[in-house]
Amino acid sequence: MHQFEYLKMENKKLEELQQVIVQPSNPKKDQLLETFKSLDYSVEGEYYQNLRKEALAEIAALELPTSGTEFWKYTRLGKIVNKKYQVVKGKIDSIQPFLIPNLDANIIVLINGFYNAELSAITEQDGIVISSLSEAKQKNVEQLKSTFNQYTKNRNELFLAINNAFHTDGVYIQIGKNKIAEKPYHIINITTHDNILAQTRNLFVADKNSSVKIIESFVNIHGKENFINSVAELIVGENAFLEYNKIQDKNEENYTISTEQVYQNANSNFTINTATFNGALVRNNLTIEVDASNCETNLSGLYLGKNNDHIDNHTIVDHKKPHCNSNEIYRGVLDDSSTGVFNGKVFVRQHAQKTNAFQKNNTILLSDDAVSNSKPELEIYADDVKCSHGSTTGQIDEEAVFYLQSRGVSRKSAINLMINAFAKDTLEKVSIDALHNYINTKIEERFA
Amino acid sequence: MAYSEDELKKELKDQEYKYGFTSNIASEVIPKGLNEDVVRLISTKKNEPQWLLDFRLKAFAHWKTMVEKRWAHVSYPTIDFQNISYYAAPKGKKEVSWDEVDPEMKATMDKLGISMDEQKALSGVAVDFVFDSVSVKTSFKEKLGELGVIFCSFSEAVAEHPELVKKYLGSVVPSTDNFYAALNSAVFSDGSFCYIPKGVRCPMELSTYFRINEANTGQFERTLLIADENSYVSYLEGCTAPMRDENQLHAAVVELISLDGAEIKYSTVQNWYPGDKDGKGGIYNFVTKRGICYTGSKISWTQVETGSAVTWKYPSCILKGDNSIGEFYSVAVTNHYQQADTGTKMIHLGKNTKSTIISKGISAGFSNNSYRGLVQINKNATNARNFTQCDSLLMSDHCGAHTFPYIEVKNSTAKIEHEATTSKIGEDQIFYCNQRGISTEKAINLIVNGYCKDVLNKLPMEFAVEAQKLLEISLEGSVG
Incomplete structure (x- = not known):
């Protein structure tokens, strides 16, 4: 819109x-x-x-x-x-x-x-x-x-x-x-x-x-x-x-x-x-x-794409009143021919002074056919605010993989270990233990 | 230096927009309106060959089918394209030597600080001066000619180097590209043309100065810059316009072609009349700028945008060749009721291509300042690299700062980083300066200059000084 x-x-x-x-x-x-x-x-x-x-x-x-x-x-x-x-x-x-x-x-x-x-x-x-x-x-x-x-x-x-x-x-x-x-x-x-x-x-x-x-x-x-x-x-x-x-x-x-x-x-x-x-x-x-006023908002998202999956996350955080915080982190791991889309928008209205809004999107592409589209947006009409966003798209750090390999971890395990760490970090805000474990298991099953 | 408040106020008043004068030069303006006959008339006036007329007519035919897109984060009333005159030229035949230039025109140039004599003697910058629709004077032509560098007005280039113009015109920005590029392609009047031959490092900075003088006219100039293999050129562009209550349209097209191993550095200080403090008048600046990089070449855009009521501008790089580099450094300042929607597009097609985007936005008063950018890594662009940083500074609680980055990645070896921040000048920073005897106004200038340093550093020296002054003027009185 x-x-x-x-x-x-x-x-x-x-x-x-x-x-x-x-x-x-x-x-x-x-x-x-x-x-x-x-x-x-x-x-x-x-x-x-x-x-x-x-x-x-x-x-x-x-x-x-x-x-x-x-x-x-x-x-x-x-x-x-x-x-x-x-x-x-x-x-x-x-x-x-x-x-x-x-x-x-x-x-x-x-x-x-x-x-x-x-x-x-x-x-x-x-x-x-x-x-x-x-x-x-x-x-x-x-x-x-x-x-x-x-x-x-x-x-x-x-x-x-x-x-x-x-x-x-x-x-x-x-x-x-x-x-x-x-x-x-x-x-x-x-x-x-x-x-x-x-x-x-x-x-x-x-x-x-x-x-x-x-x-x-x-x-x-x-x-x-x-x-x-x-x-x-x-x-x-x-x-x-x-x-x-x-x-x-x-x-x-x-x-x-x-x-x-x-x-x-x-x-x-x-x-x-x-x-x-x-x-x-x-x-x-x-x-x-x-x-x-004085609200806290946390948004986290993890998307794991494979085959021809198309996963699109659109978020709008609309700060209308002063003194609120929002934190947003979305992470994606895209394999095969999958597509990931992230469109985050943070609005800060004119009266929403002292707003702190943070937004982050990180994507890892595992295949040459995978596509990542990222559109982190800020629309800010108040001056006394701290707002930032960051977006990265890349791949597993080769040096880190090499480090693990030099310590006897196979290349495949090293890569999976890295992906696991990247993905699991995202949903830290899940406070129900059983659910947290369930999500982690799902991630491990995918990258094992 | 201690100012009294009155002195400061007086100075601000005077400084508001010092290029707002009108030159009293007899000119020839064609009647308002736009139709095929006007396009033909412009072409006839410029004695253009048939192929160029065809190019215009094709663009015009396409333009008629187009609808103006309003996706940019700016609002302005609908422009009546029939209420604009599409050609205005100073009267009289074209002067041959500097001495014969209309004294009034000389005075204008002096006021703008581009006295050609002075420039000739001191700074060694070659200048092409575009007044309303036509290019008036190009300096240093002979000297550049020795090296094979062609630097002349667009019409001269059409007459003298048709093969080059024909080959490259519309090759980067097709005449059907967008609404305003199509309009420009149909009615462009003049502009600058530049060709740097193979292996030549252009010894001086080339500069074009654009000036709108006549009322109710639009300015549609076209710049075509070709850097042949392994050459280098640094090109500057400046613009001003008189203060008028009505809005005037400026829709330019700039095409850069950087062939294998070449490097183009393109700097703009855009200071069109921004309108008064109530948002009345000012220029609508709808510009299409795009460059194409072949193998191992580089294009660097640097812009300082302080003027115009509405700005809509995205200098872009198509990184077609392997190992090519695109850069974009921008400072955009908006004050009062100005609106800017500006940014860049980096299209990575070749392998190992790199791009850097540094954008600094400053909004004050009731203005809105948006960064809108695209980084696109295509499927075959292995090992592409992009770094983007967009910072916005807010100076009042009625202005807006917005960021709309588009990041599209289709290759798994790409490394893309984007970060953006929005904040205001910290009270602690100002307090620190105050404590050391620096007034708030000066402290803000200091902080803003530091904030923009990454970009200002990329400008050629003379421009950097001018840009710094412009920043001060644009922002003065904006913080209360």
Whole structure:
């Protein structure tokens, strides 16, 4: 999205949006929208149906991104939009293969974008609401009115608008005031067949002084050419702590567009860790609005590309108020013909004085066919700030490899050792031990 | 030296933009408007051969199909291309000797500090002076001719060395390259041409001075610089314009060709009128500059950008040959309501190619200053190396400093480093200076100069001094 557009769209009202010239129909876009024709939302309240209608108006005004769309410059959507999909509920027998070893957590299972109560295992805790989003839409109307869809409107992003209009189901977690979630929440997104289109929609709210850790993993049994267009809204209340860990590990030819909209209140602490191990086409859109003072924001990401993988991470950290810190580090190891894209943007608004914002992207290319595109951006309108970014692309240091070899380590082991160290460093901010070990094991398996 | 505040204020007022005068020289301006006839008229006025007219017409035909792209981080009203006159020339036939040059014109040159007599005697810099649309005078032509160096106006080059112009014109910046390059290709009026023969090290610095004088005109000049095998040249470019309330368009194209083993050093001090302190008037500077490096050659761009209301400029290097080197050193200063979106592109195609980018941005007042750069390592560019450093200094809480680097790597042997910082001048640094009796204003100058030193050092001496002064003037009064 263009930097100006980003600032402008905030003030755009629905009426203005509707005045926007409706884009001429595009057969591919129509085909994609055709998928949702059979969906029925009549059980939902009028309030939610209106939200969906607003999103429809947005969709009409948005074009399918092309290579000329700056926000999608390095990611071609041909793979995704040239296919036909279906939205269906699925079934699986066991979630055993998708569990993280030694992790004591509440398990929530979403299959093909629908909530599955039987396979989920949740320990009730006082002051914490956890349910499917569709259930929350009926039971927690008041809470949802101030949170749900509040930060995802008019973002000028077609796929976000599509999710706004046609999301199926997802998870609602609300951690009440002064509550600390005893166990982390592990949400498992599973796709079961070929050509599934899953539109998960999650809403996580951490109220004042609360604390919660969430893991969301995207996996599949078998089945290829699935397309997941997931959206999560995360609202971090005053003095609250929220850690969100995202594991993307779908084998075969599968596509993901994943959007997180984060909103931070005063003195809050938000950490997101994204680990992408696989994916024919993965696009992560992460937007964090830091709309109050004294916030801390940590963003880490690791992407390991192989074969023809295309992994694209777009992040926006929008500092609107003074005295906040943000740290961002994304690292990639790209092998075979894989492509890694990093586009990080840090906004510092005029009133956000005393902001410290750091951004780093390091990439290692292991093959001559691998491609790395990096675009670390700073857009700064306040003067009393410390902001920096760094970006490097290179290969394993030959001297270090030689050092290890001279001490009797084989060349292959030496290189793997170096990659392991490089990759493992990235997700230091993961505070759940079992998850941390799981990620490290995955890295070791890849480079052994 | 102790200033009283009044003295300082007076000085600032006077110094605001000292090149803002208008010269009263009779000139010939063609009517406003742009169509094929205008393109033909310009061509006819310059007695151009058919091939050049064809080049213009082709560019114009393409330009008509193009839409102005607005991706740069600058905003300006839509330009009415029919409300610009595309050709303005001082009247009278072209002077032959220095003595015959219009006295008013001489006075203008004197004011600009490029008195040719003086330059001839002292600094040994050959100057080509482009006034509005045409090149007025080139000094040192004979002396350079002895070495085989061709340094003349573009029109002369077309007449006298058509084979060179034909071969290289549009070879680096095709006439269809972008909106403003296409416009320039259609209506360019004059410019400088330079050819350094094989193995020649040009003994003096070559310099072009651009001046817009006439109101309601646009300036579209074209520079073509060819350094043949193993030659060396250092080229300087300066620009000024009168203070006017309306905005004027400047859309130039510069093409550099650095053949095997050659080295080109291209320095610019851009000081077009930046508009007044309320953002009224000023030049729109939309320039396409690009050079191509063949085996073992080098192109070094150095720029000090202090002027123009809106700047849109990306001097680039195509590192085509193996072992070639591209460099970009830039200081961009914006004050008041100026906007700059500038940077570079380094396209690595050959093996063992190296590039260095040092960009220093300074924003003050209500201005916006962006660095936008591309480093592209292509598949066959093994062992390519890039180092990029972009620093931004913010001097007020209403200005903006932005960095938009694009890093595209398609080869696993490449080593790319990019770093950028944004901050303001530390209060502790100013305090330190104050403590030692240096006023805040001077302390800021000192710090800014130190901050820009990496780039200023790359400029030829005379230019470095001028640039340093310019920095002071541009920033004076910006810190309160």
